[in-house]
Amino acid sequence: MLESTPFEIPVFRPVTDPVSEKTDVVVVGLTESGALTPTLSAIDGLTDKWISRLIELGQLRGKQGELSLLASPLSDGPVMILVVGLGNKPVTRSDAFESSASAIRKLVDRKRDRVVVSLAESFPEEFQEQIVAGAVSACEVQALYQADPPIEVPASIEFSGIGQAVIDRGAVIGQSINQTRRLVNEPPAMVYPASFAERVEELAAGTELQIEVWDENKLEAEGCRSILAVGAGSSKPPRLVIMRYQGGGNEAPLALVGKGVTFDSGGLSLKPSDAMVDMKCDMAGAATVVGVMLAAAKLGLRKNLIGLCGLAENMVSGDSYKLGDVIETRSGKTIEILNTDAEGRVVLADTLDVAVQCEPQAIVDLATLTGACMVALGTEVVGMMTNDQALCDAVRQAAEVQGEPVWQLPMFELYDEKVKSKVADIKNVGEGRWGGAITAAKFLENFVGDVPWLHLDIAGPAFAESPKSHRDAGATGVMVRTLLQWIASKD
Ligand code: BES
Numbered sequence: 001m002l003e004s005t006p007f008e009i010p011v012f013r014p015v016t017d018p019v020s021e022k023t024d025v026v027v028v029g030l031t032e033s034g035a036l037t038p039t040l041s042a043i044d045g046l047t048d049k050w051i052s053r054l055i056e057l058g059q060l061r062g063k064q065g066e067l068s069l070l071a072s073p074l075s076d077g078p079v080m081i082l083v084v085g086l087g088n089k090p091v092t093r094s095d096a097f098e099s100s101a102s103a104i105r106k107l108v109d110r111k112r113d114r115v116v117v118s119l120a121e122s123f124p125e126e127f128q129e130q131i132v133a134g135a136v137s138a139c140e141v142q143a144l145y146q147a148d149p150p151i152e153v154p155a156s157i158e159f160s161g162i163g164q165a166v167i168d169r170g171a172v173i174g175q176s177i178n179q180t181r182r183l184v185n186e187p188p189a190m191v192y193p194a195s196f197a198e199r200v201e202e203l204a205a206g207t208e209l210q211i212e213v214w215d216e217n218k219l220e221a222e223g224c225r226s227i228l229a230v231g232a233g234s235s236k237p238p239r240l241v242i243m244r245y246q247g248g249g250n251e252a253p254l255a256l257v258g259k260g261v262t263f264d265s266g267g268l269s270l271k272p273s274d275a276m277v278d279m280k281c282d283m284a285g286a287a288t289v290v291g292v293m294l295a296a297a298k299l300g301l302r303k304n305l306i307g308l309c310g311l312a313e314n315m316v317s318g319d320s321y322k323l324g325d326v327i328e329t330r331s332g333k334t335i336e337i338l339n340t341d342a343e344g345r346v347v348l349a350d351t352l353d354v355a356v357q358c359e360p361q362a363i364v365d366l367a368t369l370t371g372a373c374m375v376a377l378g379t380e381v382v383g384m385m386t387n388d389q390a391l392c393d394a395v396r397q398a399a400e401v402q403g404e405p406v407w408q409l410p411m412f413e414l415y416d417e418k419v420k421s422k423v424a425d426i427k428n429v430g431e432g433r434w435g436g437a438i439t440a441a442k443f444l445e446n447f448v449g450d451v452p453w454l455h456l457d458i459a460g461p462a463f464a465e466s467p468k469s470h471r472d473a474g475a476t477g478v479m480v481r482t483l484l485q486w487i488a489s490k491d
């Protein structure tokens with residue numbers, strides 16, 4: 001049976017002296033100022049000012065993102081030295097993540113045993129976790145089905161100046177990002193509603209997460225007719241996964257809700273091939289919820305959380321839901337289907353309703369919901385739409401801290417009428433293409449009652465066409481860091 005490359009997880013440990021031990025590579029930062037970090041200065045001292053000379057000669061410049069891999073003249077100590085340019089601006093948390101990730105990505109091109117990351121000295125202490133998370137995230141790629149391993153993960157990655165406890169936390173964050181990415185990158189024949197649910201159960205084994213899976217019978221019994229409608233055209237029945245984490249006593253939980261369309265063909269409103277080709281990524285919202293829940297449990301965050309993944313495959317068959325169909329959703333509201341490719345909001349209608357019934361303090365949903373959001377914001381920015389400005393501001397602030405770009409779109413009342421139906425309470429498309437990201441959010445707003453709610457449209461940033469120095473193309477794991485930051489920082 002087809003199987004993807006298993007996760008390769010190096011040993012992560014602290015190292016006290018990055019220069020004197022025999023290792024394969026030491027990774028150091030250099031800003032444009034040319035100031036030597038303690039590690040660079042130690043190397044300089046042992047090599048008759050080799051590093052200072054390279055800087056003076058303009059061979060090491062510290063330009064943002066520049067990677068210089070040098071063969072070390074030291075007979076003991078590291079065989080190679082990787083100098084990572086950190087630019088001339090104040091460094092950020094995402095610089096910590098990305099510089100470390102870029103460095104490790106550069107080093108996985110061949111077999112290496114011990115890689116020492118000595119970047120902590122270039123960043124404030126609060127960023128150390130992200131140095132580790134970035135290094136871990138570099139160990140995951142989208143080439144899951146190649147005979148020759150696409151990368152060689154080092155046997156151990158060691159961090160100078162970072163304690164084991166922080167290393168462990170950073171590794172949990174990095175691994176959770178990778179688990180999200182893995183779920184998204186797997187082909188749709190591997191990840192479909194039932195197998196997604198099974199994977200969640202496997203991933204949650206041994207953690208404090210409690211997992212409940214609603215199969216098609218339970219969905220029927222629960223009145224989740226809109227999830228069932230979207231899944232009706234597929235031979236793979238839908239699922240709803242509920243993940244509970246109790247870290248916060250009697251407090252009302254925060255609910256995270258994810259769109260989990262494991263493949264979006266468009267249904268009878270069939271997508272052309274070009275638009276369908278990446279539609280295995282249409283469960284990225286659900287995968288993000290899984291990543292965040294796993295990390296929250298492993299980090300032992302002192303909050304109550306509930307994660308809900310609405311899972312269905314949007315396919316074409318004699319049983320597919322149709323244009324003109326009217327569905328009575330679990331909430332009792334009726335929806336008219338005018339385009340079967342606007343399926344995400346239909347799945348989310350019932351999923352949000354289940355979330356509301358859990359009486360959460362707030363709901364954040366994540367969905368690869370609309371191409372319109374990509375038209376509005378491009379491929380790298382998450383769209384935010386809300387019924388509660390304070391909630392939106394709090395998540396925006398967390399996103400700023402973590403360096404994940406987000407932008408709020410308005411939810412003016414004037415959009416409300418654009419999802420009114422002549423036949424049912426609402427319809428699943430807006431008026432033409434205009435404001436498509438917002439009309440989709442307006443549809444969702446019908447299912448959250450008066451619970452503070454934030455909708456994150458991740459259609460653009462969840463899945464990347466091309467690689468960057470700090471991550472492969474394919475699934476990105478966007479918003480895992482932001483949501484963990486938000487949850488942890490919530491009073
Ligand atoms: N899954 C798509 C949105 C999408 C597009 C995600 C590109 C990632 C990349 C969604 O289900 C969809 O098809 N939306 C339609 C809605 C329209 C029919 C109202 C769209 O955006 O075209």
Ligand code: MN
Nearest residue numbers: 264341342343
């Ligand atoms: Mn669609």
Ligand code: ZN
Nearest residue numbers: 261264282344
């Ligand atoms: Zn979709």
